[in-house]
Amino acid sequence: MSISLGELADILKAELHGDRDCRIERVATLQSASPGSISFLANHRYRSYLAKTRASAVILSPADQPECPVFSLALENPYLGYAKVASLLNSVPALPSGIHPTAWVSTKATVHETAWVGAQAVIEDDVSIGVNTYIGAGCVVSSQTIVGDYSQLVANVALCRNTVIGKRVLIHPGVVIGGDGFGIANNNGIWVKIPQLGSVQVGDDVEIGANTTIDRGALEDTVIEDGVKIDNQVQVGHNVYIGAHTAIAGCVAIAGSVRIGKRCVVGGATAIAGHLNIADDVYLTGASQVAKSIPKSGVYSSWIPIQESLVWRKNVVRLHQLDEMARRIKALEKSQIGIDQDGTFNG
Incomplete structure:
Protein backbone atom coordinates (compact mmCIF):
# COMPACT_ATOMS: atom_id res chain seq x y z
CA MET A 1 0.00 0.00 0.00
CA SER A 2 1.16 3.55 -0.67
CA ILE A 3 -0.34 6.97 -0.05
CA SER A 4 0.70 10.47 -1.06
CA LEU A 5 2.26 12.87 1.40
CA GLY A 6 -0.50 15.35 0.57
CA GLU A 7 -3.18 12.85 1.53
CA LEU A 8 -1.41 12.22 4.84
CA ALA A 9 -1.21 15.95 5.49
CA ASP A 10 -4.96 16.26 4.93
CA ILE A 11 -5.74 13.31 7.21
CA LEU A 12 -3.48 14.57 10.01
CA LYS A 13 -4.35 18.24 9.47
CA ALA A 14 -0.60 18.82 9.38
CA GLU A 15 1.44 21.59 7.78
CA LEU A 16 3.05 20.13 4.65
CA HIS A 17 6.60 21.09 3.70
CA GLY A 18 7.46 19.46 0.39
CA ASP A 19 5.90 17.64 -2.56
CA ARG A 20 2.25 16.63 -2.12
CA ASP A 21 2.72 13.84 -4.68
CA CYS A 22 5.59 12.13 -2.85
CA ARG A 23 4.57 8.47 -2.33
CA ILE A 24 4.84 6.96 1.13
CA GLU A 25 4.89 3.15 1.49
CA ARG A 26 5.98 2.41 5.03
CA VAL A 27 6.94 3.80 8.45
CA ALA A 28 10.51 3.55 9.77
CA THR A 29 12.82 5.03 12.39
CA LEU A 30 15.01 7.97 11.52
CA GLN A 31 18.05 5.69 11.56
CA SER A 32 16.70 2.86 9.38
CA ALA A 33 14.48 4.82 6.97
CA SER A 34 15.00 4.64 3.21
CA PRO A 35 13.31 6.38 0.27
CA GLY A 36 9.57 5.65 0.38
CA SER A 37 9.58 5.68 4.19
CA ILE A 38 8.07 8.24 6.52
CA SER A 39 9.68 8.64 9.93
CA PHE A 40 8.90 10.72 13.01
CA LEU A 41 10.64 12.76 15.67
CA ALA A 42 8.77 12.86 18.96
CA ASN A 43 11.60 12.50 21.49
CA HIS A 44 14.51 14.93 21.76
CA ARG A 45 16.88 12.01 22.40
CA TYR A 46 16.63 11.12 18.71
CA ARG A 47 17.07 14.62 17.30
CA SER A 48 20.68 13.93 16.32
CA TYR A 49 19.48 11.37 13.75
CA LEU A 50 17.33 13.89 11.90
CA ALA A 51 20.12 15.49 9.87
CA LYS A 52 21.23 12.20 8.30
CA THR A 53 17.88 10.45 7.82
CA ARG A 54 17.17 8.94 4.39
CA ALA A 55 13.38 9.03 4.90
CA SER A 56 11.25 10.60 2.19
CA ALA A 57 9.45 12.58 4.89
CA VAL A 58 9.41 13.09 8.65
CA ILE A 59 6.52 13.82 11.03
CA LEU A 60 7.69 16.33 13.64
CA SER A 61 6.76 19.38 15.66
CA PRO A 62 6.72 22.90 14.18
CA ALA A 63 9.69 23.75 16.41
CA ASP A 64 11.81 20.97 14.88
CA GLN A 65 10.67 21.51 11.30
CA PRO A 66 13.33 24.10 10.30
CA GLU A 67 16.07 21.52 10.99
CA CYS A 68 14.50 18.85 8.78
CA PRO A 69 16.52 18.09 5.61
CA VAL A 70 13.68 16.23 3.83
CA PHE A 71 9.95 16.72 3.24
CA SER A 72 7.97 17.00 6.45
CA LEU A 73 4.58 17.08 8.12
CA ALA A 74 4.53 19.47 11.09
CA LEU A 75 1.97 19.10 13.87
CA GLU A 76 1.84 19.62 17.63
CA ASN A 77 1.64 15.92 18.52
CA PRO A 78 4.00 14.08 16.15
CA TYR A 79 3.78 10.82 18.09
CA LEU A 80 0.01 10.71 17.59
CA GLY A 81 0.57 11.53 13.93
CA TYR A 82 2.96 8.60 13.65
CA ALA A 83 0.39 6.30 15.27
CA LYS A 84 -2.28 7.30 12.76
CA VAL A 85 0.02 6.89 9.75
CA ALA A 86 1.25 3.51 11.00
CA SER A 87 -2.36 2.33 11.23
CA LEU A 88 -3.08 3.50 7.69
CA LEU A 89 -0.04 1.73 6.24
CA ASN A 90 -0.39 -1.45 8.30
CA SER A 91 -1.77 -4.10 5.94
CA VAL A 92 -3.75 -6.50 8.12
CA PRO A 93 -5.11 -9.62 6.41
CA ALA A 94 -8.87 -10.06 6.50
CA LEU A 95 -10.05 -12.21 9.39
CA PRO A 96 -11.66 -15.54 8.50
CA SER A 97 -15.14 -16.65 9.50
CA SER A 301 7.00 8.81 42.38
CA SER A 302 8.27 6.70 45.26
CA TRP A 303 11.39 4.80 44.26
CA ILE A 304 15.14 5.51 44.27
CA PRO A 305 16.62 6.06 40.80
CA ILE A 306 19.56 3.87 39.84
CA GLN A 307 22.99 4.74 41.25
CA GLU A 308 26.49 3.32 41.10
CA SER A 309 26.57 0.29 43.36
CA LEU A 310 29.06 1.78 45.83
CA VAL A 311 26.98 4.95 46.25
CA TRP A 312 23.79 2.89 46.59
CA ARG A 313 25.33 0.70 49.32
CA LYS A 314 26.43 3.74 51.32
CA ASN A 315 22.95 5.22 51.07
CA VAL A 316 21.35 1.94 52.17
CA VAL A 317 23.57 1.93 55.27
CA ARG A 318 22.51 5.51 56.02
CA LEU A 319 18.88 4.57 55.46
CA HIS A 320 19.12 1.96 58.20
CA GLN A 321 20.65 4.61 60.50
CA LEU A 322 17.77 7.07 60.11
CA ASP A 323 16.08 6.06 63.37
CA GLU A 324 19.25 6.61 65.38
CA MET A 325 19.90 9.90 63.56
CA ALA A 326 16.40 11.08 64.42
CA ARG A 327 16.98 10.33 68.11
CA ARG A 328 20.26 12.26 68.08
CA ILE A 329 18.66 15.28 66.39
CA LYS A 330 15.83 15.26 68.92
CA ALA A 331 18.35 15.15 71.78
CA LEU A 332 20.30 18.05 70.27
CA GLU A 333 17.13 20.09 69.91
CA LYS A 334 16.28 19.48 73.56
CA SER A 335 19.79 20.51 74.62
CA GLN A 336 19.29 23.89 72.89
CA ILE A 337 16.20 24.80 74.96
CA GLY A 338 16.86 28.00 76.87
CA ILE A 339 19.75 29.16 74.65
CA ASP A 340 19.17 32.39 72.76
CA GLN A 341 20.07 32.84 69.12
CA ASP A 342 23.23 34.73 70.14
CA GLY A 343 24.37 31.65 72.09
CA THR A 344 23.83 33.05 75.63
CA PHE A 345 22.16 30.83 78.20
CA ASN A 346 18.66 31.98 79.14
CA GLY A 347 17.67 29.30 81.63
Whole structure:
Protein backbone atom coordinates (compact mmCIF):
# COMPACT_ATOMS: atom_id res chain seq x y z
CA MET A 1 0.00 0.00 0.00
CA SER A 2 1.16 3.55 -0.67
CA ILE A 3 -0.34 6.97 -0.05
CA SER A 4 0.70 10.47 -1.06
CA LEU A 5 2.26 12.87 1.40
CA GLY A 6 -0.50 15.35 0.57
CA GLU A 7 -3.18 12.85 1.53
CA LEU A 8 -1.41 12.22 4.84
CA ALA A 9 -1.21 15.95 5.49
CA ASP A 10 -4.96 16.26 4.93
CA ILE A 11 -5.74 13.31 7.21
CA LEU A 12 -3.48 14.57 10.01
CA LYS A 13 -4.35 18.24 9.47
CA ALA A 14 -0.60 18.82 9.38
CA GLU A 15 1.44 21.59 7.78
CA LEU A 16 3.05 20.13 4.65
CA HIS A 17 6.60 21.09 3.70
CA GLY A 18 7.46 19.46 0.39
CA ASP A 19 5.90 17.64 -2.56
CA ARG A 20 2.25 16.63 -2.12
CA ASP A 21 2.72 13.84 -4.68
CA CYS A 22 5.59 12.13 -2.85
CA ARG A 23 4.57 8.47 -2.33
CA ILE A 24 4.84 6.96 1.13
CA GLU A 25 4.89 3.15 1.49
CA ARG A 26 5.98 2.41 5.03
CA VAL A 27 6.94 3.80 8.45
CA ALA A 28 10.51 3.55 9.77
CA THR A 29 12.82 5.03 12.39
CA LEU A 30 15.01 7.97 11.52
CA GLN A 31 18.05 5.69 11.56
CA SER A 32 16.70 2.86 9.38
CA ALA A 33 14.48 4.82 6.97
CA SER A 34 15.00 4.64 3.21
CA PRO A 35 13.31 6.38 0.27
CA GLY A 36 9.57 5.65 0.38
CA SER A 37 9.58 5.68 4.19
CA ILE A 38 8.07 8.24 6.52
CA SER A 39 9.68 8.64 9.93
CA PHE A 40 8.90 10.72 13.01
CA LEU A 41 10.64 12.76 15.67
CA ALA A 42 8.77 12.86 18.96
CA ASN A 43 11.60 12.50 21.49
CA HIS A 44 14.51 14.93 21.76
CA ARG A 45 16.88 12.01 22.40
CA TYR A 46 16.63 11.12 18.71
CA ARG A 47 17.07 14.62 17.30
CA SER A 48 20.68 13.93 16.32
CA TYR A 49 19.48 11.37 13.75
CA LEU A 50 17.33 13.89 11.90
CA ALA A 51 20.12 15.49 9.87
CA LYS A 52 21.23 12.20 8.30
CA THR A 53 17.88 10.45 7.82
CA ARG A 54 17.17 8.94 4.39
CA ALA A 55 13.38 9.03 4.90
CA SER A 56 11.25 10.60 2.19
CA ALA A 57 9.45 12.58 4.89
CA VAL A 58 9.41 13.09 8.65
CA ILE A 59 6.52 13.82 11.03
CA LEU A 60 7.69 16.33 13.64
CA SER A 61 6.76 19.38 15.66
CA PRO A 62 6.72 22.90 14.18
CA ALA A 63 9.69 23.75 16.41
CA ASP A 64 11.81 20.97 14.88
CA GLN A 65 10.67 21.51 11.30
CA PRO A 66 13.33 24.10 10.30
CA GLU A 67 16.07 21.52 10.99
CA CYS A 68 14.50 18.85 8.78
CA PRO A 69 16.52 18.09 5.61
CA VAL A 70 13.68 16.23 3.83
CA PHE A 71 9.95 16.72 3.24
CA SER A 72 7.97 17.00 6.45
CA LEU A 73 4.58 17.08 8.12
CA ALA A 74 4.53 19.47 11.09
CA LEU A 75 1.97 19.10 13.87
CA GLU A 76 1.84 19.62 17.63
CA ASN A 77 1.64 15.92 18.52
CA PRO A 78 4.00 14.08 16.15
CA TYR A 79 3.78 10.82 18.09
CA LEU A 80 0.01 10.71 17.59
CA GLY A 81 0.57 11.53 13.93
CA TYR A 82 2.96 8.60 13.65
CA ALA A 83 0.39 6.30 15.27
CA LYS A 84 -2.28 7.30 12.76
CA VAL A 85 0.02 6.89 9.75
CA ALA A 86 1.25 3.51 11.00
CA SER A 87 -2.36 2.33 11.23
CA LEU A 88 -3.08 3.50 7.69
CA LEU A 89 -0.04 1.73 6.24
CA ASN A 90 -0.39 -1.45 8.30
CA SER A 91 -1.77 -4.10 5.94
CA VAL A 92 -3.75 -6.50 8.12
CA PRO A 93 -5.11 -9.62 6.41
CA ALA A 94 -8.87 -10.06 6.50
CA LEU A 95 -10.05 -12.21 9.39
CA PRO A 96 -11.66 -15.54 8.50
CA SER A 97 -15.14 -16.65 9.50
CA GLY A 98 -16.45 -20.05 10.47
CA ILE A 99 -15.49 -22.78 12.93
CA HIS A 100 -12.31 -24.82 12.66
CA PRO A 101 -13.00 -28.57 12.49
CA THR A 102 -10.96 -29.21 15.66
CA ALA A 103 -12.82 -26.60 17.74
CA TRP A 104 -15.56 -27.63 20.17
CA VAL A 105 -18.62 -25.40 20.29
CA SER A 106 -21.57 -26.14 22.56
CA THR A 107 -24.93 -26.47 20.87
CA LYS A 108 -26.18 -24.01 23.50
CA ALA A 109 -23.70 -21.31 22.44
CA THR A 110 -24.49 -18.50 19.99
CA VAL A 111 -21.71 -17.79 17.51
CA HIS A 112 -22.38 -15.14 14.86
CA GLU A 113 -21.94 -16.40 11.30
CA THR A 114 -19.20 -13.82 10.65
CA ALA A 115 -17.15 -14.87 13.69
CA TRP A 116 -14.19 -17.24 13.68
CA VAL A 117 -13.47 -20.02 16.20
CA GLY A 118 -9.94 -21.36 15.76
CA ALA A 119 -8.26 -24.73 16.14
CA GLN A 120 -8.69 -26.50 19.49
CA ALA A 121 -10.78 -23.64 20.89
CA VAL A 122 -13.59 -24.43 23.32
CA ILE A 123 -16.88 -22.52 23.49
CA GLU A 124 -19.06 -23.63 26.40
CA ASP A 125 -22.80 -23.41 27.12
CA ASP A 126 -24.68 -20.10 26.90
CA VAL A 127 -21.73 -18.21 25.40
CA SER A 128 -22.41 -15.37 22.95
CA ILE A 129 -19.80 -14.53 20.29
CA GLY A 130 -20.45 -11.29 18.37
CA VAL A 131 -20.14 -10.00 14.82
CA ASN A 132 -16.71 -10.43 13.18
CA THR A 133 -15.24 -11.61 16.46
CA TYR A 134 -12.06 -13.71 16.33
CA ILE A 135 -11.50 -16.55 18.79
CA GLY A 136 -7.95 -17.79 18.17
CA ALA A 137 -6.42 -21.21 18.52
CA GLY A 138 -6.55 -22.80 21.95
CA CYS A 139 -8.87 -20.25 23.53
CA VAL A 140 -11.39 -21.32 26.17
CA VAL A 141 -14.58 -19.29 26.54
CA SER A 142 -16.42 -20.58 29.58
CA SER A 143 -20.14 -20.70 30.20
CA GLN A 144 -22.36 -17.60 30.25
CA THR A 145 -19.61 -15.40 28.81
CA ILE A 146 -20.24 -12.63 26.26
CA VAL A 147 -17.65 -11.52 23.70
CA GLY A 148 -18.68 -8.35 21.87
CA ASP A 149 -18.54 -7.45 18.19
CA TYR A 150 -15.17 -7.05 16.42
CA SER A 151 -13.19 -8.30 19.41
CA GLN A 152 -10.13 -10.55 19.09
CA LEU A 153 -8.80 -13.25 21.39
CA VAL A 154 -5.46 -13.88 19.69
CA ALA A 155 -4.59 -17.36 21.04
CA ASN A 156 -4.66 -19.41 24.25
CA VAL A 157 -6.87 -16.90 26.07
CA ALA A 158 -9.06 -18.13 28.94
CA LEU A 159 -12.30 -16.32 29.72
CA CYS A 160 -13.79 -17.81 32.87
CA ARG A 161 -17.48 -18.10 33.69
CA ASN A 162 -19.74 -15.02 33.38
CA THR A 163 -17.06 -12.75 31.91
CA VAL A 164 -18.31 -9.88 29.73
CA ILE A 165 -16.04 -8.51 26.97
CA GLY A 166 -17.10 -5.36 25.11
CA LYS A 167 -16.69 -4.37 21.47
CA ARG A 168 -13.37 -3.98 19.64
CA VAL A 169 -11.40 -5.50 22.49
CA LEU A 170 -7.96 -6.95 21.69
CA ILE A 171 -6.74 -9.68 24.06
CA HIS A 172 -3.24 -11.07 23.52
CA PRO A 173 -2.03 -14.66 24.11
CA GLY A 174 -1.99 -16.17 27.57
CA VAL A 175 -4.46 -13.77 29.18
CA VAL A 176 -6.74 -15.16 31.90
CA ILE A 177 -9.85 -13.13 32.72
CA GLY A 178 -12.24 -14.12 35.48
CA GLY A 179 -10.10 -16.52 37.47
CA ASP A 180 -10.74 -16.60 41.21
CA GLY A 181 -9.48 -13.67 43.24
CA PHE A 182 -7.17 -14.24 46.19
CA GLY A 183 -9.79 -14.52 48.90
CA ILE A 184 -8.93 -16.56 52.00
CA ALA A 185 -9.88 -16.40 55.69
CA ASN A 186 -7.75 -17.67 58.56
CA ASN A 187 -9.18 -20.30 60.89
CA ASN A 188 -6.64 -20.90 63.67
CA GLY A 189 -3.72 -21.02 61.26
CA ILE A 190 -5.55 -22.82 58.46
CA TRP A 191 -6.55 -20.91 55.34
CA VAL A 192 -10.16 -21.24 54.23
CA LYS A 193 -11.07 -20.32 50.65
CA ILE A 194 -13.70 -17.59 50.15
CA PRO A 195 -15.90 -18.20 47.09
CA GLN A 196 -15.46 -15.50 44.44
CA LEU A 197 -19.02 -14.72 43.39
CA GLY A 198 -18.55 -11.69 41.14
CA SER A 199 -17.43 -11.53 37.51
CA VAL A 200 -15.28 -9.34 35.24
CA GLN A 201 -16.76 -6.59 33.05
CA VAL A 202 -14.49 -5.30 30.27
CA GLY A 203 -15.64 -2.24 28.30
CA ASP A 204 -15.20 -1.28 24.65
CA ASP A 205 -11.89 -0.52 22.88
CA VAL A 206 -9.78 -2.15 25.59
CA GLU A 207 -6.42 -3.83 24.91
CA ILE A 208 -4.98 -6.44 27.29
CA GLY A 209 -1.37 -7.58 26.92
CA ALA A 210 0.05 -11.09 26.94
CA ASN A 211 -0.09 -13.15 30.15
CA THR A 212 -2.05 -10.54 32.07
CA THR A 213 -4.49 -11.84 34.69
CA ILE A 214 -7.69 -10.10 35.78
CA ASP A 215 -9.46 -11.74 38.73
CA ARG A 216 -13.20 -11.99 39.16
CA GLY A 217 -14.78 -10.04 41.99
CA ALA A 218 -15.45 -11.55 45.39
CA LEU A 219 -18.96 -10.04 45.64
CA GLU A 220 -18.97 -7.05 43.29
CA ASP A 221 -17.56 -7.26 39.76
CA THR A 222 -14.05 -6.35 38.68
CA VAL A 223 -14.51 -3.57 36.09
CA ILE A 224 -12.27 -2.35 33.27
CA GLU A 225 -13.87 0.71 31.66
CA ASP A 226 -13.78 1.77 27.99
CA GLY A 227 -10.47 2.55 26.32
CA VAL A 228 -8.20 1.10 29.01
CA LYS A 229 -4.83 -0.18 27.73
CA ILE A 230 -3.04 -2.83 29.79
CA ASP A 231 0.45 -4.09 28.97
CA ASN A 232 1.91 -7.59 29.42
CA GLN A 233 2.12 -9.49 32.72
CA VAL A 234 -0.11 -7.24 34.78
CA GLN A 235 -2.00 -8.61 37.79
CA VAL A 236 -5.41 -7.05 38.50
CA GLY A 237 -6.91 -8.27 41.77
CA HIS A 238 -10.53 -8.92 42.63
CA ASN A 239 -13.00 -6.02 42.86
CA VAL A 240 -10.58 -3.61 41.17
CA TYR A 241 -12.17 -0.76 39.18
CA ILE A 242 -10.07 0.87 36.44
CA GLY A 243 -11.43 4.11 34.96
CA ALA A 244 -11.76 4.87 31.26
CA HIS A 245 -8.67 5.53 29.12
CA THR A 246 -6.17 4.61 31.80
CA ALA A 247 -2.88 3.07 30.58
CA ILE A 248 -1.01 0.48 32.65
CA ALA A 249 2.54 -0.60 31.73
CA GLY A 250 4.04 -4.06 32.15
CA CYS A 251 4.54 -6.00 35.39
CA VAL A 252 2.21 -3.81 37.47
CA ALA A 253 0.51 -5.47 40.47
CA ILE A 254 -2.84 -4.08 41.62
CA ALA A 255 -4.18 -5.59 44.82
CA GLY A 256 -7.85 -6.19 45.51
CA SER A 257 -10.51 -3.48 45.80
CA VAL A 258 -8.34 -0.70 44.35
CA ARG A 259 -10.19 2.01 42.44
CA ILE A 260 -8.17 3.81 39.75
CA GLY A 261 -9.60 6.93 38.12
CA LYS A 262 -9.92 7.93 34.50
CA ARG A 263 -7.00 8.87 32.23
CA CYS A 264 -4.36 7.65 34.66
CA VAL A 265 -0.94 6.31 33.68
CA VAL A 266 0.66 3.58 35.79
CA GLY A 267 4.37 3.08 35.10
CA GLY A 268 5.92 -0.36 34.77
CA ALA A 269 6.57 -2.52 37.85
CA THR A 270 4.40 -0.32 40.07
CA ALA A 271 2.73 -2.05 43.03
CA ILE A 272 -0.56 -0.73 44.44
CA ALA A 273 -1.72 -1.95 47.85
CA GLY A 274 -5.31 -3.04 48.37
CA HIS A 275 -8.40 -0.93 49.15
CA LEU A 276 -6.93 2.36 47.87
CA ASN A 277 -8.50 5.09 45.74
CA ILE A 278 -6.53 6.89 43.03
CA ALA A 279 -7.97 10.09 41.55
CA ASP A 280 -8.46 10.86 37.86
CA ASP A 281 -5.43 12.06 35.85
CA VAL A 282 -2.78 10.60 38.13
CA TYR A 283 0.62 9.64 36.66
CA LEU A 284 2.59 7.05 38.65
CA THR A 285 6.20 6.77 37.52
CA GLY A 286 7.77 3.35 37.08
CA ALA A 287 8.40 1.07 40.07
CA SER A 288 6.34 3.24 42.42
CA GLN A 289 5.10 1.63 45.65
CA VAL A 290 1.63 2.98 46.38
CA ALA A 291 0.64 2.40 50.00
CA LYS A 292 -1.98 5.13 50.49
CA SER A 293 -4.79 6.69 48.47
CA ILE A 294 -4.04 9.55 46.06
CA PRO A 295 -6.90 12.09 46.25
CA LYS A 296 -5.71 14.63 43.65
CA SER A 297 -4.31 14.53 40.13
CA GLY A 298 -0.59 14.93 39.47
CA VAL A 299 2.67 13.07 38.97
CA TYR A 300 3.79 10.78 41.82
CA SER A 301 7.00 8.81 42.38
CA SER A 302 8.27 6.70 45.26
CA TRP A 303 11.39 4.80 44.26
CA ILE A 304 15.14 5.51 44.27
CA PRO A 305 16.62 6.06 40.80
CA ILE A 306 19.56 3.87 39.84
CA GLN A 307 22.99 4.74 41.25
CA GLU A 308 26.49 3.32 41.10
CA SER A 309 26.57 0.29 43.36
CA LEU A 310 29.06 1.78 45.83
CA VAL A 311 26.98 4.95 46.25
CA TRP A 312 23.79 2.89 46.59
CA ARG A 313 25.33 0.70 49.32
CA LYS A 314 26.43 3.74 51.32
CA ASN A 315 22.95 5.22 51.07
CA VAL A 316 21.35 1.94 52.17
CA VAL A 317 23.57 1.93 55.27
CA ARG A 318 22.51 5.51 56.02
CA LEU A 319 18.88 4.57 55.46
CA HIS A 320 19.12 1.96 58.20
CA GLN A 321 20.65 4.61 60.50
CA LEU A 322 17.77 7.07 60.11
CA ASP A 323 16.08 6.06 63.37
CA GLU A 324 19.25 6.61 65.38
CA MET A 325 19.90 9.90 63.56
CA ALA A 326 16.40 11.08 64.42
CA ARG A 327 16.98 10.33 68.11
CA ARG A 328 20.26 12.26 68.08
CA ILE A 329 18.66 15.28 66.39
CA LYS A 330 15.83 15.26 68.92
CA ALA A 331 18.35 15.15 71.78
CA LEU A 332 20.30 18.05 70.27
CA GLU A 333 17.13 20.09 69.91
CA LYS A 334 16.28 19.48 73.56
CA SER A 335 19.79 20.51 74.62
CA GLN A 336 19.29 23.89 72.89
CA ILE A 337 16.20 24.80 74.96
CA GLY A 338 16.86 28.00 76.87
CA ILE A 339 19.75 29.16 74.65
CA ASP A 340 19.17 32.39 72.76
CA GLN A 341 20.07 32.84 69.12
CA ASP A 342 23.23 34.73 70.14
CA GLY A 343 24.37 31.65 72.09
CA THR A 344 23.83 33.05 75.63
CA PHE A 345 22.16 30.83 78.20
CA ASN A 346 18.66 31.98 79.14
CA GLY A 347 17.67 29.30 81.63
